[in-house]
Amino acid sequence: MTMRKKLIVSTIAASVAATAFAGLPLSNKGLAEKLGFNTTAYAATSTFPNTEIVTQAQKLYAALVSTNGLDEVQALRTKIQALDNDANHTNLKYVAAPITSKVTAELGASFDDNDKKAVANLVLDVISFTYDANLTELETIRNTPAYRDVLTELAVGAGFSAEDVEDLTVDDIAEYFFALQDKTIDLIDGLASNPTELIAVLSDETKRTKLIKDALAALPAESLAVQQIFDAYGIDTDDVKDVVLRVQEKVGTGVIVNAGAALYTAYLKMNETTTTPPITGGGDEVVKVEIPKEVTAFIDDIKKKLAAASDAEKAVILAQAVQQATALVAKLQTFDLSGNIAVSGGQAQVQVGGSSILSAIAGIGEILKNVKALAPGVTLPPVLLNVNLGNVAQDDVKIGLNDALIQEAIKAGLGGIKLSVNGLSATLPVGGQFNGAVDFNIKKSKADSVGTDGHKAVSDVYSFGLTIGGKSVSTFEQPVTVSVPLGNVEGVDKELLSLAKIVDGKLIFQGGTVEGNLIVEHRDTFSQYVVVENKVTFTDIASVQAWAGRAIEVIAAKGAIEGKKAGVFAPKDNVTRAEFAKMLTRALDIDNSQSKENFADVKDTDWSAPYIGAAAKLGIIQGRSATKFDPNAKITRAEMATMIARALKVTKGAQDVADINAALANFKDASSISASLKAGVAFASKNGIVVGNNGKFSPNASATRAEAAVMIYRSVNFK
Known part of the structure; x- marks a missing residue:
């Protein structure tokens, strides 16, 4: 050759x-x-x-x-x-x-x-x-x-x-x-x-x-x-x-x-060497995935109607189709597997898979694909596959998701897989790091005062374990959402409840949002967790107690803001850009220890790096230039308002103010607000998150720690 x-x-x-x-x-x-x-x-x-x-x-x-x-x-x-x-x-x-x-x-x-x-x-x-x-x-x-x-x-x-x-x-x-x-x-x-x-x-x-x-x-x-x-x-x-x-x-x-x-x-x-059925991606069971007939019938019916409709009629047909698609997805996305649980060695076990679930996921994917194609301007909300195990007597539960299921979920464009048992749920993302067979393990035990570092516990202690593709994983690029059931909350200040990570007998407070009888928190690591009432007291906040005391108490309870040292909050000290990035991302539960940033003046080893990285990734925070963040500079009130506005759009679907000039009309110094920050100030002002003083907003003034606590507290409670 x-x-x-x-x-x-x-x-x-x-x-x-x-x-x-x-x-x-x-x-x-x-x-x-x-x-x-x-x-x-x-x-x-x-x-x-x-x-x-x-x-x-x-x-x-x-x-x-x-x-x-x-x-x-x-x-x-x-x-x-x-x-x-x-x-x-x-x-x-x-x-x-x-x-x-x-x-x-x-x-x-x-x-x-x-x-x-x-x-x-x-x-x-x-x-x-x-x-x-x-x-x-x-x-x-x-x-x-x-x-x-x-x-x-x-x-x-x-x-x-x-x-x-x-x-x-x-x-x-x-x-x-x-x-x-x-x-x-x-x-x-x-x-x-x-x-x-x-x-x-x-x-x-x-x-x-x-x-x-x-x-x-x-x-x-x-x-x-x-x-x-x-x-x-x-x-x-x-x-x-x-x-x-x-x-x-x-x-x-x-x-x-x-x-x-x-x-x-x-x-x-x-x-033509064999009649072996098609192999569809792996797992413990070889199955043929078929789109449910009700899905194909629904899509065919919509297409026929559209083909015979006028332009005016098409708009009505598509609106109805989106409603029907949403209802059909809701029907397909939930599975009760309480009857599939096996017990071995005191552990409750279930393997999630099989043709019915895979076909349902494929059906959801087909619906989402066709909605996108037929009504490009319409977006259905992220779809979760809901897997409910009901209540089990065992304190040790193992849930397996085979590779075929994970791959089908990725292909369908699911937003995640929600696993529920005994009132607790965990929503696992799909795709990215979650790209292989998953085993999710939950172990429950009673909380005691020693294990909770003297804090009053209102939940059991939960230990979470996870393997992906057979390998143990404890940190996540895409956070896992956990919803932990609360126990007896009589006499407890529910605003002071926090999910806490137990490390060497000490608690690290992660925060979380109380929703009914649950506390919900996004986790980027797994360990032992318990929900406690976290009462934090400071000896130097008397001068701001009337207008900032409650906000400081609640935000400190969530671990989003800390004292300068034991019992000292320093309410009148200014806040740096890096400090506010941490406060905001922790309070709104969007921090991620795996996040990276690309600013030349922020080192990967800096304490603030993951918080700045998380905020930058979501578009909440920007640098003073393309390469410079200026982490130690004092944050201005206008910058703070803008970061809050962006964060609430990401986390709570908040909408920009329609008429920015009208929202700023009551401020005598509105003209001194930077053009790039006006929308954020208008949003924060209209929604009562940041208020002016004596007819002025003072956009370029530095914010104090007490002011930051109040603004973040209002952001957490934004509806």
């Missing part, structure tokens, strides 16, 4: 392994242009295009369509392609590094950053192609000179002449792709009778990696000549493994498992 063939085949060999199953239909002309080689060299090739390759590609495409697997495969391609969305190509460089580093070691400085980027882009482009029955998609790809140049450089650098890169056809590359796929299928064919074992292999990063390595090792090296080019640049199977792991790390296990299962099912269909 010539150098040109070896170079391209080896580059693709390293990249294609990352998709777990490689089945990539290629056309000669399409990939030739993608790789940047002029197409005249192919004109005389008798095998262009190779009809056998085209036929096989079309058969695989048809099998994917017939087994409903095309979306899963294309979703993987889309995820891989999205790795190059960041401005600095960080993900792209990271994924391709096992290849580019070896080439750099051989060629030195002559292999520059542009060359590395060209190879990295080639890796990403090749593995992100999607299936196309007629191969027309590949024919639209145009010449890329950077690819031609870098491949020529690689050939010359390895000691081969320019003539050696003239006779490669894309059929050779396609042959490699299908050979790798066939070897992979051969390796897992023995699992066809045991779909659970197959899903276990697809879901396990180590087993998946071994599968690809074994498939590579099984390829006929003498005919495909992959090993020759590996040797030329010192690229070995460990480098291929690293590409696999890096791509899998970036795109997530779930989408790979779904694509792998879809491709395997399509191969079974394509080769």
Whole structure:
């Protein structure tokens, strides 16, 4: 095999392994242009295009369509392609590094950053192609000179002449792709009778990696000549493994498992080797997911009505459809599994899954998709899957959500999964970090004065545990919402109740909102928790007691504002921008210890970094410039009002004031309010969160700690 063939085949060999199953239909002309080689060299090739390759590609495409697997495969391609969305190509460089580093070691400085980027882009482009029955998609790809140049450089650098890169056809590359796929299928064919074992292999990063390595090792090296080019640049199977792991790390296990299962099912269909039912993403149960008939009937009915309606009638039909869709979603989203609970070793256990739940989730997804398509201006509120276990006698409860359920929930666009038992509930997000099988564990025990550090407890003590994809997780990028039931609250000041984290016998107060007989709090970590009455007293607030005393007491009880030292609040001290970011995010329950910020003057190790990061991520807070936050500067009253307004829009759906000038008309100094802050001041003023003095708002005056406590207290109670 010539150098040109070896170079391209080896580059693709390293990249294609990352998709777990490689089945990539290629056309000669399409990939030739993608790789940047002029197409005249192919004109005389008798095998262009190779009809056998085209036929096989079309058969695989048809099998994917017939087994409903095309979306899963294309979703993987889309995820891989999205790795190059960041401005600095960080993900792209990271994924391709096992290849580019070896080439750099051989060629030195002559292999520059542009060359590395060209190879990295080639890796990403090749593995992100999607299936196309007629191969027309590949024919639209145009010449890329950077690819031609870098491949020529690689050939010359390895000691081969320019003539050696003239006779490669894309059929050779396609042959490699299908050979790798066939070897992979051969390796897992023995699992066809045991779909659970197959899903276990697809879901396990180590087993998946071994599968690809074994498939590579099984390829006929003498005919495909992959090993020759590996040797030329010192690229070995460990480098291929690293590409696999890096791509899998970036795109997530779930989408790979779904694509792998879809491709395997399509191969079974394509080769008619078995009648095994479709595999739909993993878990303890292999099920076929079908859209509920009532959903398809509803959607078909709406479409028929719209097709026959006038423009005026369509508006009425869509309004009715949204109401019907909301009612149908409400019907589909709730499941009572109290009769499914098993008890083992004193632990109540339930596994959530099965065709009825998966089909309900798929039905919800279909409804949401069609509402978006038919009524683009209408957005249904986030939908939760409600799983109720009722009341159980055991104090130890384990709830399992299999991978198939999580993936279906992600695909449907659910807002989360709410698990309820014994009056307690936890709402888990789906997607992102929550992208695999979940086990949620709740242990309950009685609270005592020693365990609550002398505070009066009004709930049991709860210990929460969570695993995702079999790995224990205790910190979350996306917070988990917990609703803890309250016990006897007789004689208790309910405004002073706080969910507290128990750490080494001490309490760390997290706050929370009392809603009926529950206290609701978003948690970004899991540990032991209890609800207590937290009475905090200060000896220096007599001068502000009349107008700020209650606010200070309540906000301090929630842990959102602290004294300067024991018993000292310092009510007249000014507040910095960093301090107010903490006060506001903690009080409104939007803080997240995992949040990051990008300001040059805020270090990741600073105490304020996660609070500034959380507020910045939600658009609540902005820097004094694009790179500077100025955390130690005193916050002004106008800045404070604006942050509060933005926070309440995020947390409570507050609306901007319609007439800003009218809302500010009573302030003599309205003209001195910065234009960018006027909307926030108008909102805060109209809603009584920040008030003026003697006809002035004093927008540029620094706020005191007492004033901050009052404003935050009013924000917490905003309706």
